[in-house]
Amino acid sequence: MQSYVTLKIEKEVGFIEFFHPNKNSMPSYVLSKLSETITNAGNNENVKILVLKSGGDRTFCAGASFNELIAIEDAESGEQFFSGFANVINAMRKCPKLIIGRIQGKAVGGGVGLAAATDYCLATQYASTKLSELSIGIGPFVIEPAVSRKIGKAAMAQMTIDAETFFTPQFAKDKGLYADVFDTIDALDDAVKTLAEKLVGYNPEALSEMKKVFWKDTEHWDNLLTERAGISGKLVLSEFTKNTLKRFK
Template sequence: MIKPYVKLTVEERVGIVEFFHPNRNSMPSEVLLELEQAIHVMAKDEDVKVIVLKSGGDRTFCAGASFNELIAIDDAETGKNFFSGFANVINAMRKCPKLIIGRVQGKTVGGGVGLAAATDYCLATQYASVKLSELSIGIGPFVIEPAVSRKIGKMAMSQMTIDAETFYSAEWVKDNGLYAEVFETAEELDEAVYHLAEKLSSYNPEALKEMKKVFWEGTDHWETLLQERAAISGKLVLSEFTKKTLKRFR
Protein backbone atom coordinates (compact mmCIF):
# COMPACT_ATOMS: atom_id res chain seq x y z
CA MET A 1 0.00 0.00 0.00
CA ILE A 2 1.29 3.44 -0.94
CA LYS A 3 1.91 5.58 2.13
CA PRO A 4 0.32 9.03 2.61
CA TYR A 5 2.34 11.90 1.21
CA VAL A 6 2.42 15.57 0.31
CA LYS A 7 4.70 16.13 -2.66
CA LEU A 8 6.07 19.40 -4.03
CA THR A 9 7.41 19.86 -7.56
CA VAL A 10 8.22 22.92 -9.66
CA GLU A 11 7.79 22.82 -13.43
CA GLU A 12 8.58 25.96 -15.41
CA ARG A 13 7.48 28.50 -12.79
CA VAL A 14 4.47 26.40 -11.74
CA GLY A 15 4.51 24.94 -8.24
CA ILE A 16 2.56 21.69 -7.89
CA VAL A 17 1.33 20.59 -4.46
CA GLU A 18 0.02 17.01 -4.50
CA PHE A 19 -1.46 15.20 -1.49
CA PHE A 20 -2.38 11.55 -1.17
CA HIS A 21 -3.80 9.09 1.32
CA PRO A 22 -4.60 5.44 0.49
CA ASN A 23 -8.04 5.79 2.11
CA ARG A 24 -9.64 7.87 -0.67
CA ASN A 25 -7.33 10.82 -0.01
CA SER A 26 -8.76 11.38 3.46
CA MET A 27 -7.06 13.96 5.65
CA PRO A 28 -5.50 12.94 8.98
CA SER A 29 -3.68 15.57 11.04
CA GLU A 30 -0.23 14.82 9.67
CA VAL A 31 -1.36 15.26 6.05
CA LEU A 32 -3.13 18.51 6.91
CA LEU A 33 0.01 19.83 8.60
CA GLU A 34 2.22 18.84 5.68
CA LEU A 35 -0.23 20.45 3.25
CA GLU A 36 -0.23 23.70 5.21
CA GLN A 37 3.57 23.71 5.26
CA ALA A 38 3.72 22.94 1.54
CA ILE A 39 1.58 26.00 0.75
CA HIS A 40 3.93 28.15 2.85
CA VAL A 41 6.98 26.74 1.04
CA MET A 42 5.50 27.45 -2.38
CA ALA A 43 4.45 30.93 -1.25
CA LYS A 44 8.09 31.78 -0.48
CA ASP A 45 9.70 30.10 -3.50
CA GLU A 46 10.74 32.90 -5.89
CA ASP A 47 10.84 30.48 -8.83
CA VAL A 48 7.13 29.74 -8.41
CA LYS A 49 4.67 32.16 -10.01
CA VAL A 50 1.46 30.13 -9.71
CA ILE A 51 0.42 27.04 -7.70
CA VAL A 52 -1.60 23.96 -8.66
CA LEU A 53 -3.29 21.97 -5.87
CA LYS A 54 -4.09 18.36 -6.77
CA SER A 55 -4.45 14.94 -5.19
CA GLY A 56 -2.95 11.61 -6.16
CA GLY A 57 -4.88 8.79 -7.76
CA ASP A 58 -7.52 8.91 -10.46
CA ARG A 59 -10.73 8.66 -8.44
CA THR A 60 -11.54 10.60 -5.24
CA PHE A 61 -10.10 14.11 -4.91
CA CYS A 62 -10.53 14.17 -1.14
CA ALA A 63 -12.75 12.21 1.26
CA GLY A 64 -12.45 14.87 3.97
CA ALA A 65 -11.56 14.22 7.61
CA SER A 66 -10.03 10.92 8.65
CA PHE A 67 -12.79 8.93 10.41
CA ASN A 68 -10.20 6.79 12.19
CA GLU A 69 -8.70 9.86 13.79
CA LEU A 70 -12.08 11.38 14.62
CA ILE A 71 -13.13 8.24 16.49
CA ALA A 72 -9.97 8.39 18.62
CA ILE A 73 -10.62 11.98 19.80
CA ASP A 74 -11.59 11.93 23.48
CA ASP A 75 -11.43 15.58 24.61
CA ALA A 76 -12.50 18.94 23.21
CA GLU A 77 -8.98 20.36 22.94
CA THR A 78 -7.80 17.45 20.80
CA GLY A 79 -10.92 17.84 18.71
CA LYS A 80 -10.28 21.53 18.17
CA ASN A 81 -6.66 20.83 17.25
CA PHE A 82 -7.74 18.32 14.62
CA PHE A 83 -10.25 20.62 12.93
CA SER A 84 -7.75 23.48 13.20
CA GLY A 85 -5.75 21.52 10.64
CA PHE A 86 -8.37 22.35 8.01
CA ALA A 87 -8.54 25.94 9.26
CA ASN A 88 -4.78 26.32 8.94
CA VAL A 89 -4.69 24.97 5.39
CA ILE A 90 -7.52 27.24 4.26
CA ASN A 91 -5.88 30.26 5.87
CA ALA A 92 -2.53 29.36 4.30
CA MET A 93 -4.19 29.23 0.88
CA ARG A 94 -6.06 32.47 1.54
CA LYS A 95 -2.91 34.35 2.59
CA CYS A 96 -0.64 32.86 -0.06
CA PRO A 97 0.41 35.74 -2.37
CA LYS A 98 0.23 33.49 -5.44
CA LEU A 99 -2.84 32.30 -7.29
CA ILE A 100 -3.80 28.69 -6.58
CA ILE A 101 -5.48 26.57 -9.25
CA GLY A 102 -7.47 23.58 -8.04
CA ARG A 103 -7.46 20.32 -10.02
CA VAL A 104 -10.38 18.15 -8.90
CA GLN A 105 -10.45 14.79 -10.69
CA GLY A 106 -13.12 12.98 -8.67
CA LYS A 107 -15.60 12.94 -5.80
CA THR A 108 -15.06 15.35 -2.95
CA VAL A 109 -16.54 15.19 0.53
CA GLY A 110 -16.59 17.52 3.56
CA GLY A 111 -13.24 19.15 4.18
CA GLY A 112 -12.21 18.36 0.62
CA VAL A 113 -14.94 20.70 -0.60
CA GLY A 114 -13.40 23.36 1.62
CA LEU A 115 -10.00 22.84 0.02
CA ALA A 116 -11.49 23.18 -3.47
CA ALA A 117 -13.35 26.31 -2.42
CA ALA A 118 -10.18 27.87 -0.99
CA THR A 119 -8.45 27.76 -4.37
CA ASP A 120 -8.60 30.88 -6.53
CA TYR A 121 -9.74 29.04 -9.65
CA CYS A 122 -10.94 25.45 -9.75
CA LEU A 123 -11.22 23.04 -12.67
CA ALA A 124 -12.77 19.58 -12.49
CA THR A 125 -13.94 16.50 -14.35
CA GLN A 126 -17.54 15.37 -14.79
CA TYR A 127 -16.91 12.84 -12.01
CA ALA A 128 -16.11 15.54 -9.44
CA SER A 129 -19.40 15.50 -7.54
CA VAL A 130 -19.42 16.92 -4.01
CA LYS A 131 -21.12 16.20 -0.70
CA LEU A 132 -21.21 17.92 2.67
CA SER A 133 -21.98 14.93 4.89
CA GLU A 134 -21.09 16.45 8.25
CA LEU A 135 -24.59 16.88 9.68
CA SER A 136 -25.35 13.23 8.96
CA ILE A 137 -22.51 12.16 11.24
CA GLY A 138 -23.39 14.57 14.04
CA ILE A 139 -21.11 17.53 13.40
CA GLY A 140 -21.29 20.22 10.70
CA PRO A 141 -19.13 21.91 8.03
CA PHE A 142 -18.32 24.76 10.38
CA VAL A 143 -14.66 25.34 9.50
CA ILE A 144 -15.07 25.19 5.73
CA GLU A 145 -18.37 27.12 5.61
CA PRO A 146 -16.81 30.56 5.04
CA ALA A 147 -14.76 29.31 2.10
CA VAL A 148 -17.64 27.37 0.54
CA SER A 149 -20.21 30.13 1.09
CA ARG A 150 -17.82 32.64 -0.43
CA LYS A 151 -17.81 30.60 -3.65
CA ILE A 152 -21.37 29.30 -3.97
CA GLY A 153 -23.38 31.57 -1.65
CA LYS A 154 -25.27 30.89 1.57
CA MET A 155 -28.33 29.37 -0.07
CA ALA A 156 -26.43 26.71 -2.03
CA MET A 157 -24.23 26.07 1.00
CA SER A 158 -27.34 25.60 3.15
CA GLN A 159 -28.86 23.23 0.59
CA MET A 160 -25.77 21.02 0.54
CA THR A 161 -25.45 21.09 4.32
CA ILE A 162 -29.07 20.13 4.99
CA ASP A 163 -29.24 17.53 2.22
CA ALA A 164 -26.19 15.92 3.75
CA GLU A 165 -26.40 12.50 2.14
CA THR A 166 -26.63 13.63 -1.48
CA PHE A 167 -23.78 13.99 -3.95
CA TYR A 168 -24.22 17.12 -6.07
CA SER A 169 -23.05 16.79 -9.66
CA ALA A 170 -20.02 18.56 -11.06
CA GLU A 171 -22.33 20.55 -13.36
CA TRP A 172 -24.37 21.71 -10.35
CA VAL A 173 -21.15 22.77 -8.65
CA LYS A 174 -20.06 24.65 -11.76
CA ASP A 175 -23.45 26.37 -12.10
CA ASN A 176 -23.12 27.54 -8.49
CA GLY A 177 -19.65 28.98 -8.98
CA LEU A 178 -17.17 26.61 -7.34
CA TYR A 179 -15.88 25.03 -10.56
CA ALA A 180 -14.94 27.30 -13.44
CA GLU A 181 -15.01 24.51 -16.02
CA VAL A 182 -15.90 20.81 -16.08
CA PHE A 183 -14.20 18.36 -18.46
CA GLU A 184 -15.15 14.88 -19.62
CA THR A 185 -11.79 13.25 -18.86
CA ALA A 186 -8.83 13.66 -16.54
CA GLU A 187 -6.63 14.09 -19.59
CA GLU A 188 -8.65 17.08 -20.74
CA LEU A 189 -8.59 18.44 -17.21
CA ASP A 190 -4.81 18.17 -17.00
CA GLU A 191 -4.36 19.88 -20.35
CA ALA A 192 -6.57 22.78 -19.25
CA VAL A 193 -4.82 23.10 -15.88
CA TYR A 194 -1.40 23.04 -17.57
CA HIS A 195 -2.30 25.71 -20.14
CA LEU A 196 -3.91 27.99 -17.55
CA ALA A 197 -0.97 27.67 -15.16
CA GLU A 198 1.52 28.26 -17.98
CA LYS A 199 -0.35 31.36 -19.11
CA LEU A 200 -0.68 32.81 -15.61
CA SER A 201 2.99 32.17 -14.86
CA SER A 202 3.91 34.45 -17.76
CA TYR A 203 1.90 37.39 -16.39
CA ASN A 204 3.26 40.19 -14.22
CA PRO A 205 3.72 38.57 -10.78
CA GLU A 206 3.07 41.88 -9.01
CA ALA A 207 -0.27 42.23 -10.78
CA LEU A 208 -1.19 38.66 -9.80
CA LYS A 209 -0.22 39.35 -6.20
CA GLU A 210 -2.33 42.50 -6.03
CA MET A 211 -5.32 40.74 -7.60
CA LYS A 212 -5.03 37.94 -5.05
CA LYS A 213 -5.40 40.57 -2.31
CA VAL A 214 -8.50 41.93 -4.01
CA PHE A 215 -10.04 38.46 -4.38
CA TRP A 216 -9.73 37.83 -0.65
CA GLU A 217 -10.69 41.28 0.69
CA GLY A 218 -12.80 41.10 3.82
CA THR A 219 -11.47 37.75 5.04
CA ASP A 220 -8.81 38.87 7.53
CA HIS A 221 -11.10 37.83 10.40
CA TRP A 222 -10.92 34.21 9.23
CA GLU A 223 -7.77 33.77 11.29
CA THR A 224 -9.94 33.92 14.40
CA LEU A 225 -13.24 32.77 12.92
CA LEU A 226 -11.99 29.41 11.62
CA GLN A 227 -10.40 28.60 14.97
CA GLU A 228 -13.70 29.35 16.70
CA ARG A 229 -15.44 27.06 14.22
CA ALA A 230 -12.83 24.35 14.86
CA ALA A 231 -13.71 24.49 18.56
CA ILE A 232 -17.39 23.89 17.75
CA SER A 233 -16.58 20.83 15.66
CA GLY A 234 -14.09 19.64 18.25
CA LYS A 235 -16.81 19.61 20.89
CA LEU A 236 -19.48 17.99 18.73
CA VAL A 237 -17.23 15.12 17.67
CA LEU A 238 -17.30 13.91 21.28
CA SER A 239 -21.06 13.28 21.20
CA GLU A 240 -22.36 9.74 21.55
CA PHE A 241 -24.30 10.17 18.30
CA THR A 242 -21.14 11.04 16.36
CA LYS A 243 -19.05 8.27 17.89
CA LYS A 244 -21.64 5.62 17.02
CA THR A 245 -22.10 6.97 13.50
CA LEU A 246 -18.39 7.13 12.77
CA LYS A 247 -17.89 3.53 13.89
CA ARG A 248 -20.66 2.44 11.57
CA PHE A 249 -19.17 4.21 8.55
CA ARG A 250 -15.50 3.57 9.26
Protein backbone atom coordinates in the same frame (compact mmCIF):
# COMPACT_ATOMS: atom_id res chain seq x y z
CA MET B 1 0.93 2.79 -0.60
CA GLN B 2 2.13 5.57 1.69
CA SER B 3 0.51 8.96 2.21
CA TYR B 4 2.47 11.99 1.04
CA VAL B 5 2.47 15.69 0.27
CA THR B 6 4.87 16.82 -2.46
CA LEU B 7 5.82 19.98 -4.34
CA LYS B 8 7.03 19.61 -7.93
CA ILE B 9 8.09 22.70 -9.89
CA GLU B 10 7.77 22.73 -13.68
CA LYS B 11 8.26 25.93 -15.71
CA GLU B 12 7.67 28.06 -12.60
CA VAL B 13 4.41 26.25 -11.81
CA GLY B 14 4.36 24.57 -8.42
CA PHE B 15 2.28 21.39 -8.37
CA ILE B 16 1.31 20.54 -4.79
CA GLU B 17 0.01 16.98 -4.58
CA PHE B 18 -1.39 15.16 -1.53
CA PHE B 19 -2.31 11.52 -1.22
CA HIS B 20 -3.72 9.10 1.32
CA PRO B 21 -4.54 5.47 0.47
CA ASN B 22 -7.99 5.80 2.07
CA LYS B 23 -9.65 7.89 -0.67
CA ASN B 24 -7.34 10.83 0.02
CA SER B 25 -8.82 11.35 3.47
CA MET B 26 -6.99 13.87 5.64
CA PRO B 27 -5.40 12.85 8.95
CA SER B 28 -3.69 15.54 11.03
CA TYR B 29 -0.17 14.89 9.76
CA VAL B 30 -1.27 15.24 6.12
CA LEU B 31 -3.11 18.47 6.90
CA SER B 32 -0.08 19.85 8.73
CA LYS B 33 2.27 18.95 5.89
CA LEU B 34 -0.12 20.40 3.33
CA SER B 35 -0.42 23.79 5.06
CA GLU B 36 3.36 23.92 5.51
CA THR B 37 3.95 23.06 1.84
CA ILE B 38 1.51 25.72 0.63
CA THR B 39 3.16 28.36 2.81
CA ASN B 40 6.66 27.43 1.69
CA ALA B 41 5.64 27.35 -1.98
CA GLY B 42 4.10 30.79 -1.61
CA ASN B 43 7.46 32.10 -0.42
CA ASN B 44 9.48 30.27 -3.10
CA GLU B 45 10.82 32.72 -5.69
CA ASN B 46 11.01 29.91 -8.26
CA VAL B 47 7.23 29.45 -8.13
CA LYS B 48 4.88 31.88 -9.86
CA ILE B 49 1.61 29.88 -9.86
CA LEU B 50 0.41 26.97 -7.72
CA VAL B 51 -1.74 23.97 -8.63
CA LEU B 52 -3.39 21.96 -5.86
CA LYS B 53 -4.10 18.35 -6.79
CA SER B 54 -4.40 14.91 -5.23
CA GLY B 55 -2.98 11.54 -6.19
CA GLY B 56 -4.98 8.78 -7.84
CA ASP B 57 -7.71 9.01 -10.44
CA ARG B 58 -10.86 8.57 -8.37
CA THR B 59 -11.53 10.64 -5.24
CA PHE B 60 -10.06 14.13 -4.95
CA CYS B 61 -10.50 14.20 -1.17
CA ALA B 62 -12.79 12.27 1.17
CA GLY B 63 -12.49 14.87 3.93
CA ALA B 64 -11.60 14.15 7.54
CA SER B 65 -9.97 10.88 8.57
CA PHE B 66 -12.74 8.92 10.30
CA ASN B 67 -10.17 6.78 12.10
CA GLU B 68 -8.76 9.89 13.72
CA LEU B 69 -12.21 11.31 14.47
CA ILE B 70 -13.15 8.11 16.29
CA ALA B 71 -10.02 8.38 18.46
CA ILE B 72 -10.75 11.93 19.70
CA GLU B 73 -11.49 11.83 23.43
CA ASP B 74 -11.55 15.47 24.57
CA ALA B 75 -12.56 18.88 23.22
CA GLU B 76 -8.99 20.15 23.05
CA SER B 77 -7.94 17.26 20.79
CA GLY B 78 -11.07 17.79 18.71
CA GLU B 79 -10.33 21.47 18.20
CA GLN B 80 -6.73 20.65 17.35
CA PHE B 81 -7.79 18.15 14.69
CA PHE B 82 -10.30 20.44 12.98
CA SER B 83 -7.80 23.29 13.18
CA GLY B 84 -5.81 21.27 10.65
CA PHE B 85 -8.39 22.14 8.00
CA ALA B 86 -8.49 25.72 9.26
CA ASN B 87 -4.73 26.00 8.87
CA VAL B 88 -4.80 24.69 5.30
CA ILE B 89 -7.58 27.07 4.24
CA ASN B 90 -5.81 30.01 5.88
CA ALA B 91 -2.52 29.04 4.23
CA MET B 92 -4.29 29.06 0.85
CA ARG B 93 -5.97 32.37 1.64
CA LYS B 94 -2.72 34.08 2.69
CA CYS B 95 -0.54 32.54 -0.03
CA PRO B 96 0.62 35.40 -2.33
CA LYS B 97 0.46 33.13 -5.40
CA LEU B 98 -2.74 32.25 -7.23
CA ILE B 99 -3.82 28.64 -6.61
CA ILE B 100 -5.53 26.58 -9.31
CA GLY B 101 -7.56 23.61 -8.09
CA ARG B 102 -7.41 20.37 -10.10
CA ILE B 103 -10.39 18.24 -8.99
CA GLN B 104 -10.29 14.86 -10.75
CA GLY B 105 -12.90 13.04 -8.65
CA LYS B 106 -15.34 13.24 -5.76
CA ALA B 107 -14.88 15.89 -3.07
CA VAL B 108 -16.49 15.28 0.32
CA GLY B 109 -16.59 17.51 3.39
CA GLY B 110 -13.18 19.08 3.83
CA GLY B 111 -12.43 18.25 0.22
CA VAL B 112 -15.14 20.70 -0.83
CA GLY B 113 -13.50 23.25 1.46
CA LEU B 114 -10.16 22.78 -0.29
CA ALA B 115 -11.75 23.25 -3.71
CA ALA B 116 -13.54 26.38 -2.50
CA ALA B 117 -10.32 27.86 -1.10
CA THR B 118 -8.56 27.74 -4.47
CA ASP B 119 -8.60 30.88 -6.58
CA TYR B 120 -9.70 29.10 -9.76
CA CYS B 121 -10.97 25.55 -9.88
CA LEU B 122 -11.24 23.06 -12.76
CA ALA B 123 -12.78 19.59 -12.53
CA THR B 124 -13.92 16.48 -14.37
CA GLN B 125 -17.41 15.09 -14.91
CA TYR B 126 -16.66 12.69 -12.03
CA ALA B 127 -16.03 15.47 -9.48
CA SER B 128 -19.32 15.40 -7.61
CA THR B 129 -19.48 17.04 -4.18
CA LYS B 130 -21.07 16.28 -0.84
CA LEU B 131 -21.17 17.94 2.59
CA SER B 132 -21.95 14.93 4.76
CA GLU B 133 -21.04 16.39 8.16
CA LEU B 134 -24.56 16.85 9.56
CA SER B 135 -25.37 13.23 8.84
CA ILE B 136 -22.60 12.08 11.20
CA GLY B 137 -23.46 14.55 13.96
CA ILE B 138 -21.15 17.50 13.34
CA GLY B 139 -21.31 20.16 10.62
CA PRO B 140 -19.11 21.84 8.00
CA PHE B 141 -18.29 24.68 10.39
CA VAL B 142 -14.62 25.19 9.53
CA ILE B 143 -15.03 25.12 5.76
CA GLU B 144 -18.31 27.07 5.68
CA PRO B 145 -16.73 30.53 5.23
CA ALA B 146 -14.72 29.33 2.23
CA VAL B 147 -17.62 27.43 0.66
CA SER B 148 -20.19 30.19 1.27
CA ARG B 149 -17.78 32.77 -0.13
CA LYS B 150 -17.53 30.76 -3.35
CA ILE B 151 -21.07 29.43 -3.93
CA GLY B 152 -23.25 31.62 -1.67
CA LYS B 153 -25.15 30.94 1.55
CA ALA B 154 -28.21 29.44 -0.15
CA ALA B 155 -26.25 26.77 -2.04
CA MET B 156 -24.11 26.12 1.04
CA ALA B 157 -27.27 25.57 3.10
CA GLN B 158 -28.73 23.29 0.43
CA MET B 159 -25.64 21.08 0.39
CA THR B 160 -25.35 21.08 4.18
CA ILE B 161 -28.98 20.12 4.84
CA ASP B 162 -29.13 17.55 2.03
CA ALA B 163 -26.14 15.90 3.66
CA GLU B 164 -26.40 12.44 2.10
CA THR B 165 -26.61 13.59 -1.53
CA PHE B 166 -23.78 13.91 -4.01
CA PHE B 167 -24.29 17.08 -6.02
CA THR B 168 -23.29 16.96 -9.67
CA PRO B 169 -20.25 18.72 -11.13
CA GLN B 170 -22.70 20.78 -13.19
CA PHE B 171 -24.28 22.02 -9.95
CA ALA B 172 -20.81 22.98 -8.72
CA LYS B 173 -20.11 24.81 -11.97
CA ASP B 174 -23.46 26.60 -11.96
CA LYS B 175 -22.86 27.79 -8.39
CA GLY B 176 -19.32 28.99 -9.12
CA LEU B 177 -17.25 26.34 -7.36
CA TYR B 178 -15.86 25.03 -10.66
CA ALA B 179 -14.93 27.36 -13.51
CA ASP B 180 -15.18 24.51 -16.01
CA VAL B 181 -15.82 20.75 -16.13
CA PHE B 182 -14.07 18.34 -18.50
CA ASP B 183 -14.96 14.88 -19.79
CA THR B 184 -11.63 13.25 -18.94
CA ILE B 185 -8.68 13.65 -16.59
CA ASP B 186 -6.39 14.14 -19.59
CA ALA B 187 -8.50 17.06 -20.78
CA LEU B 188 -8.51 18.47 -17.24
CA ASP B 189 -4.72 18.22 -17.00
CA ASP B 190 -4.27 19.91 -20.37
CA ALA B 191 -6.51 22.79 -19.30
CA VAL B 192 -4.75 23.18 -15.93
CA LYS B 193 -1.31 23.15 -17.57
CA THR B 194 -2.33 25.63 -20.28
CA LEU B 195 -3.86 28.05 -17.77
CA ALA B 196 -0.98 27.80 -15.30
CA GLU B 197 1.69 28.36 -17.93
CA LYS B 198 -0.26 31.32 -19.32
CA LEU B 199 -0.52 32.90 -15.87
CA VAL B 200 3.23 32.47 -15.31
CA GLY B 201 3.75 34.98 -18.12
CA TYR B 202 1.62 37.64 -16.44
CA ASN B 203 2.95 40.39 -14.14
CA PRO B 204 3.53 38.65 -10.77
CA GLU B 205 2.90 41.87 -8.86
CA ALA B 206 -0.46 42.28 -10.56
CA LEU B 207 -1.39 38.66 -9.75
CA SER B 208 -0.40 39.12 -6.10
CA GLU B 209 -2.38 42.35 -5.79
CA MET B 210 -5.37 40.71 -7.48
CA LYS B 211 -5.27 37.86 -4.99
CA LYS B 212 -5.55 40.41 -2.16
CA VAL B 213 -8.66 41.77 -3.84
CA PHE B 214 -10.15 38.27 -4.18
CA TRP B 215 -9.71 37.64 -0.45
CA LYS B 216 -10.68 41.09 0.83
CA ASP B 217 -12.52 41.11 4.18
CA THR B 218 -11.27 37.66 5.24
CA GLU B 219 -8.52 38.95 7.55
CA HIS B 220 -10.46 37.72 10.59
CA TRP B 221 -10.48 34.11 9.39
CA ASP B 222 -7.52 33.10 11.60
CA ASN B 223 -9.76 33.58 14.62
CA LEU B 224 -13.04 32.63 12.95
CA LEU B 225 -11.88 29.25 11.68
CA THR B 226 -10.27 28.42 15.04
CA GLU B 227 -13.59 29.18 16.74
CA ARG B 228 -15.36 26.96 14.23
CA ALA B 229 -12.83 24.16 14.89
CA GLY B 230 -13.79 24.40 18.55
CA ILE B 231 -17.47 23.85 17.72
CA SER B 232 -16.69 20.76 15.66
CA GLY B 233 -14.26 19.56 18.30
CA LYS B 234 -17.04 19.53 20.91
CA LEU B 235 -19.67 18.00 18.65
CA VAL B 236 -17.43 15.09 17.71
CA LEU B 237 -17.58 14.03 21.38
CA SER B 238 -21.39 13.85 21.44
CA GLU B 239 -23.06 10.50 21.97
CA PHE B 240 -24.83 10.80 18.62
CA THR B 241 -21.59 11.36 16.73
CA LYS B 242 -19.66 8.68 18.59
CA ASN B 243 -22.35 6.10 17.84
CA THR B 244 -22.51 7.15 14.19
CA LEU B 245 -18.74 7.00 13.73
CA LYS B 246 -18.61 3.46 15.13
CA ARG B 247 -20.27 2.30 11.92
CA PHE B 248 -17.20 3.43 9.99
CA LYS B 249 -14.66 1.50 12.06
